[in-house]
Amino acid sequence: MLPQRVESLNHAHRERLAYIDFRLYFMGEIGRPDLTGRFGVAPAGATRDLALYRKIAPQNIEFDGSSKVYRIGKDFAPIFEHGPHRVLSALSLGFGDGVNGESHPLLPCESPAALSSPRMDVLAPICRAIHAKRPVAIRYHSISSGESERVIVPFALVDTGLRWQVRAFDRKTGEFRDFVITRIEVPKMLDEEAQANERPDNDIQWTRIVEIELVPHPDQPRPEVTARDYNFTGGMLALKLRAATAGYMLRRWSVDCSPDHSLRGSEYRLWLKDHLALYGVKNALLAPGYTVSPMADS
Template sequence: MATEPEDLTQPQRDRLAFIELRVRFLGEVRRQDLFTRFSIQAAAATRDLATYKELVPGNIDYDSKSKVYVRTEWFRPLFDFSTARVLTWLTQGYGDNEPVRHRPLIATEAATEISQPDLETLSVITRAVHRKMAVQITYRALTSGLTTREIVPFALADSGSRWHVRAYDRRSQEFRDFVLARITDAHFVDGPIADAERPDQDIQWNRIVELELVPHPANMRNPDTIETEYGMSDGKLVTRVRAALVGYMLRRWNVDCTPDHSLKGGENHLWLKNRQALYGVANLVLAPGYKPEDEGA
């Protein structure tokens, strides 16, 4: 008798969901992945892979040369993963439990996510990152509108309000961020990756900037409240951020970047004390109050 999803135990569902996550978003899964994640024996891993193939025929094929199960062209998802959980798994890891709808143990709400990338498009990007491949995308930019270009993606980045992919853009011949939700189509591009397109050549990504944040001198009547909230030591918080993400980070936390802490908004709880650390950072257009002409101040 054929296996049905409802016949599975929860541990089986967990392992099959893990198989699908690996295949859908990395393009491959090995028995060793199941050994490592679930501490099961080889025979049990083989049975799980066989069960997955039985439930969704045609989703995976076995590559005997590489000894790996790979995603097929005809892949159709068995599980209903939410975008948030997929991105959490990809970027932070979690228990990999099968993503059923469930009631939380306590009442929990979060700010609504209004920028949601398409999961199938995301899966092409993440598989390209994993396999170190180029991708042709259809992209809607704010300035140039609808364009088609080839990119070499290598990392995802969360700006706090939307998800980006960091990639080398063959059109502009430089490393850039692309908003995932603005990518409407994505296909793999065959061929080698040039040395100049590799992540180690991305200066903004590899440079680490050390920022000193302090309670806003003008806006905060009780700076000790901010010091406690942000876990400051000696009245400041020192954080290290990739240069490529500095602008996003400063905007997300509404950090006043003016030389004389002149922003008066109630949302500006923090001031950047060591403004000189921003020298050479490319995306400072996002930093609250930052003006290039103030560099000498």
């Protein structure tokens, strides 16, 4: 809950105060040049922002006159909520606004290189079509059927951890499918609206929510460390996933989905407690160790 005085400020002002809060919390200090460089405000404006923050949360910030830098207070408590994904993105990639294309990590960080990234001239029209709820004519390269011309009705982007895909209705097959964005060429948004049967509320795999429970792998040592790594509650991690993405996510997380936890390897720290939770999930075969249960088929 933000202090009432912060709530009453305009969005731009709150953004600058949140940045002060962030820099103090994760970097331990902030100076006027940090604000002027990030937001383009005049030095006098930066001084006013720092003074206001100090008035709202005096325990959070102390002025170091020798270096003219504001440092984190001994009784610091953040006044903004800083989500872990945003924080880690900012620390590793920097605060970029997309104008000059330059951003630098705030701290030394290493993360896996992206081996597959979509072209912007392909991604942009796909995004416009999602926003406008319009079909798109594309040329698509499939491993199974080669090159083909298609019309799809996209409605969501999906990050599988290995590549970016778009979930869409495929007019060629009459089904909802995943299309790898790097395999799409010359997308052209059509000047027509999607039909009722092409909308996402008719995609059963997309609208179905699968509830799963992950537990420490029974054949791996130190289950208490696994519970700590994944912030278990009550000895397990309960998740809700879309059926359309479940197989991708379980593969990304290296979850042993075999009924008898038979997969070996240090990467399998987690086990799917009930593999029948994936029954009817089309991409379940992507999940490590998953096989269709004979009992479920009977």
